[in-house]
Amino acid sequence: MATILELSAVKAFYGQSEVLHGIDLTVEEGGMTVLLGANGAGKTTTLRAICAMVRTEGQIVFAGRPLQRCTTEQVAGLGIAHVPEGRGTFIGLTVEENLRLGAYTATGRPQGNMEVMYGFFPILAQRRRQQAGALSGGEQQMLAIARALMMSPRLLVLDEPSFGLAPRVVESIFTIVERIRREQKVSVLLVEQNASLALELADRAYLLETGYVVTSGSARALADDPQIRRSYLGY
Amino acid sequence: MSGGQSKSSTASWQWLGGVVLIVLAMALPFALSSYHVFELTQVMIYAIAVLGLNILTGYNGQISLGHGGFFAAGAYTAAILMHRYGVPYWATLAPAALICFALGVLFGLPALRFEGPYLALVTLAMAVAMPQLLKYFGTWTGGNQGIVLTKPVPPAAIGLDRDRWLYFLVLIVLLLAMRVAANLLNGRTGRAFVAIRDHPIAAAAMGINTARYKTLAFGTSTLFTGVAGALAAIVIGFVAPESFTLFLSLSFLVGSAVGGIATIGGAIVGGFFIVFVPNLANEISDAAPWAIYGLAMLLFMYVMPRGVIGTAEALGPSLTRAAQRFRTAPSANKSEWKT
Amino acid sequence: MHQLLQQIFSGLAAGAIYASLALALVMIYRATDLVNFAQGEMAMFSTYIAWTLVNAGFPFWGAFVITLFASFVGGMAIERIVIRPVENAPILTAVVVTIGLLLIFNALAGWIYSYTLQEFPSPFPDRILFGALMTTRDVGVIVVTLVMLAALFFFFRFTPTGLAMRAAAQNPESAQLCGIHVGRMLALGWGFAAAIGAVAGIMVAPVLFLDPHMMSGVLLYAFTGALLGGITSPVGAVIGGLLVGVTENLVGTYLIASQLKLTVALLLIILVLVFRPNGLFGTAIVRRV
Numbered sequence: 001m002a003t004i005l006e007l008s009a010v011k012a013f014y015g016q017s018e019v020l021h022g023i024d025l026t027v028e029e030g031g032m033t034v035l036l037g038a039n040g041a042g043k044t045t046t047l048r049a050i051c052a053m054v055r056t057e058g059q060i061v062f063a064g065r066p067l068q069r070c071t072t073e074q075v076a077g078l079g080i081a082h083v084p085e086g087r088g089t090f091i092g093l094t095v096e097e098n099l100r101l102g103a104y105t106a107t108g109r110p111q112g113n114m115e116v117m118y119g120f121f122p123i124l125a126q127r128r129r130q131q132a133g134a135l136s137g138g139e140q141q142m143l144a145i146a147r148a149l150m151m152s153p154r155l156l157v158l159d160e161p162s163f164g165l166a167p168r169v170v171e172s173i174f175t176i177v178e179r180i181r182r183e184q185k186v187s188v189l190l191v192e193q194n195a196s197l198a199l200e201l202a203d204r205a206y207l208l209e210t211g212y213v214v215t216s217g218s219a220r221a222l223a224d225d226p227q228i229r230r231s232y233l234g235y
Numbered sequence: 236m237s238g239g240q241s242k243s244s245t246a247s248w249q250w251l252g253g254v255v256l257i258v259l260a261m262a263l264p265f266a267l268s269s270y271h272v273f274e275l276t277q278v279m280i281y282a283i284a285v286l287g288l289n290i291l292t293g294y295n296g297q298i299s300l301g302h303g304g305f306f307a308a309g310a311y312t313a314a315i316l317m318h319r320y321g322v323p324y325w326a327t328l329a330p331a332a333l334i335c336f337a338l339g340v341l342f343g344l345p346a347l348r349f350e351g352p353y354l355a356l357v358t359l360a361m362a363v364a365m366p367q368l369l370k371y372f373g374t375w376t377g378g379n380q381g382i383v384l385t386k387p388v389p390p391a392a393i394g395l396d397r398d399r400w401l402y403f404l405v406l407i408v409l410l411l412a413m414r415v416a417a418n419l420l421n422g423r424t425g426r427a428f429v430a431i432r433d434h435p436i437a438a439a440a441m442g443i444n445t446a447r448y449k450t451l452a453f454g455t456s457t458l459f460t461g462v463a464g465a466l467a468a469i470v471i472g473f474v475a476p477e478s479f480t481l482f483l484s485l486s487f488l489v490g491s492a493v494g495g496i497a498t499i500g501g502a503i504v505g506g507f508f509i510v511f512v513p514n515l516a517n518e519i520s521d522a523a524p525w526a527i528y529g530l531a532m533l534l535f536m537y538v539m540p541r542g543v544i545g546t547a548e549a550l551g552p553s554l555t556r557a558a559q560r561f562r563t564a565p566s567a568n569k570s571e572w573k574t
Numbered sequence: 575m576h577q578l579l580q581q582i583f584s585g586l587a588a589g590a591i592y593a594s595l596a597l598a599l600v601m602i603y604r605a606t607d608l609v610n611f612a613q614g615e616m617a618m619f620s621t622y623i624a625w626t627l628v629n630a631g632f633p634f635w636g637a638f639v640i641t642l643f644a645s646f647v648g649g650m651a652i653e654r655i656v657i658r659p660v661e662n663a664p665i666l667t668a669v670v671v672t673i674g675l676l677l678i679f680n681a682l683a684g685w686i687y688s689y690t691l692q693e694f695p696s697p698f699p700d701r702i703l704f705g706a707l708m709t710t711r712d713v714g715v716i717v718v719t720l721v722m723l724a725a726l727f728f729f730f731r732f733t734p735t736g737l738a739m740r741a742a743a744q745n746p747e748s749a750q751l752c753g754i755h756v757g758r759m760l761a762l763g764w765g766f767a768a769a770i771g772a773v774a775g776i777m778v779a780p781v782l783f784l785d786p787h788m789m790s791g792v793l794l795y796a797f798t799g800a801l802l803g804g805i806t807s808p809v810g811a812v813i814g815g816l817l818v819g820v821t822e823n824l825v826g827t828y829l830i831a832s833q834l835k836l837t838v839a840l841l842l843i844i845l846v847l848v849f850r851p852n853g854l855f856g857t858a859i860v861r862r863v
Binding site: 051053071072073076077081082084088089090091092093097100101102104105147151 | 734737738740741744745747748749750751752753754755756
C-alpha cells in the first residue's frame, strides 16, 4: 500500500526546548495509524508538528509533497484535516456555520456535502441552528469530526477524540470514524489514550515516550504483546 | 555555580553603573546652561511621574490613562497651598503626597470592579474630567488663567542659583522615590503586586488579599505622580488647566512603555523621551513635528517592545555570560570556590 | 415634551456617528484584542480625502464611495505594515503604536491641509421635518448609518468571507486548521473598520467643520459607547453609541452647561458600568486557572 504521510527524524521545539527527538512515522493510504503513550509523551506535539503549529526539523512528506515550508493554513489546504485536542469548536457560531467553515478550503475537491454529514451524525441535523457551545461533549466531538470531513480530506488527524466522553459515546464515534475511513477512503492518524479500542481499529501503532518512539509495528502485534500491554496499556 | 557568579557580577555592575550615574547627575548642572538644567529638572519630574505609573501598570497590571489627572491634583495642591495659604514650597510636598495617595485609594476602590479596556475608560474619565473640573471651580483654581506662583528662593547658605537649587531638590526627591520604589517592589508587597498581575486567581488562592494590594498599588502610584506634579508646580511656577490634558496622560504611558513598563530605571528613560524627543522632532521638521514624535514612538516599540531598560534587563544575563568567557581560568575557579 | 423629543432625536443622530466609530473599535478589538486609539484620526484623514475629491469636482456620493475604498485599502495596509510587527508584543506596546499612529495622522493632516476649519458639504438638504422635531440632516445621517449596518450584518452573517472573519476573530487556531489565513482576516478587519470610520467622519464633518482635531471628541464618545455596550459586542457598540449620543445631548440640555458636560456624561456611563462591569452586552473575560 502507498504511504500517504511520512515523518522522518522529526524534531519539534517549544521555544528552546526540544520535545520530539527524531520521530519516524508512517500512515498508509486508506489506513489508520494510532499514536499511543502516556501524558506528555509528545503525541499531540507530533500532530501539531504535521500542521506546522510548532517549530520542527526533519522531513514531513504528505502525498509526495514535503510540508516543511508550509503554513498551517496551507497544510489544511492540501487536504489534512486536524481535529485538535479539545475539539477546537467555534463555540460562538452555530452548528451549521461550523460545518460551513470546514468546507472553506475545499477547492479543487468535491465539497463535503452537509447533508452527508447530517447523515453520519443525525443529532447535528436536529441542532443545526443552535450555538455550538450549547452542545454536549459528545455532540461537539461529532461536530468537530464532521467539520473536518467537510473539506473532503485525504488525511484525518484526530487528537484524543474519546477525551471526556462516556464509553457508549466513544464507541459510536469510533464506529463512525471507521465507517468513514472505509467508505470515503480517508486515511486516519489517531492519538488516543483509550488504547484497546484504538488498537482494534488501527493497522499500525506507534508508542511514544518522552519524545521518542519506543515501539512500533502492526496494531495487532502491539495489542498482543503482554509486556507492552502491562506497561503502557494497563491491562 | 556559574549562576552565582553572574548574579553577583550583574549586581556589582549595576551598583557601579548607579554610582557613575549619580556622580554624573551631580556634576552636570555645573557644566550646562541654566536652560538645560531646567530641562533636566523636567526630565526628572516626569521620571517620578512615570515611576508612579510603572508601579501601577507595570508591576500591578492595572492600566491607567488618567495619571495626568493625578499629576494635576498634586500640582494644584501645591499651587493652592503656596498661593492661598502661603505655605513654603518645600512644605507642600508632603500634603500633595498624602492627598494624592488618598485620591488614588478612593479611585482604586471602584476600580477593583474593572479590567482591561473598562479600567482604561474609568481612568480616562479622570484625565478628561480634571481640566474641566479645574476650570469649573475657578475661585479655588484660578479657572482658565490658572495660578501664577512666585518661584522659590534658594537658601543663601548653599550658594546655588535658583535653577540649580531646584535641580538638586528634584534630584534628591527622585533618588528617594527610586529607593522607596525599589524597597517596595523588591519586597513582599512587590511580589504580591506581580503575582496579582500575572495570575490573580492563583494569587488569591494563596491568600493574597487582592483588593487590598490593588488599592495600595493605586494609592502608591498616584502618590508618586502627585509629588511629581507638586514639584512641577514649584519648578515651573505656573499651573493652568491646559497643561494637564489627556495628552499628558498619554505621554506618561508612552514614557512608561519606552523606558520599560515594569522597571524602575526605565522611568528615567521615559522622562528623557517625553522631554527631549518632541524638541528633537521640532528640529527635524518644523512643519509636522508631532509626526516625527509619533514615528519615534513606533520605532522604539518595534525595536524594543519591552522598552529600553526592559530589553537591557532581558539581555543582561546573556551579556554577562558573554563577558565571562573572557575571564581567565583562575578567577573562574575562585568564584566556584566561593559559591 | 417637544424639546425632549427633539433632543432625543438629535442625540440619536449624534449617537449614530458614535455608534459607527464604536463599531469600528469593537471590530478591531475582537480581532486583535487592541483598542485602536488612532481610529478617530484615521477617520479624520479619510474625511480630508473625501473633501479633496469634492473640491476637485467629484459628485458627493462618488467621492464618498471612492473614499470608502481608499480607506479600506489604507486600513488593510496599516494593519499589515504598522500593526503586524507588534501583534505578539505586550498589549501596552501595541497601544503605544496606535498612539504614535494617532499623532502621525493628526500631524500629517495639519501639515497637508493646515489647521484652518474647513466647510464640508452635506448631501442632505437642510430642512426641518415634523414640526421642528428633527432635521433632514439628522434623518439622513441615521439612514446612512442604518444602511451601512445592514450591509455589514448581511456581509458577516451570509458570506463565506464574513464567516471566516468571525471565525478567525473567535478562535484563530481552529480557523487556521480550516485553512483560513488569519493574517488576511485581520487585515480585512482593519480595512472594514477604516471604511466605517470614514463614513462616520463624512457624516459628522458638515456639523463639526473639518479640521485635524475634528474626531478627537467623537473618538472619546465612541470609546465610551463601545465599552458601555460591551467591547466584545458589535450590537452593543451600536446601542452603546446611540445611548451615549442621547445621554450627552440630554445632559447638555437639562443638567449642566458645556464645561462639565463631558465629565457628567462619562460619570453617568461609568455608573452603569459599575453594575455591569463588562458592558450591557459584553461577555465576561473568562479566566482560566
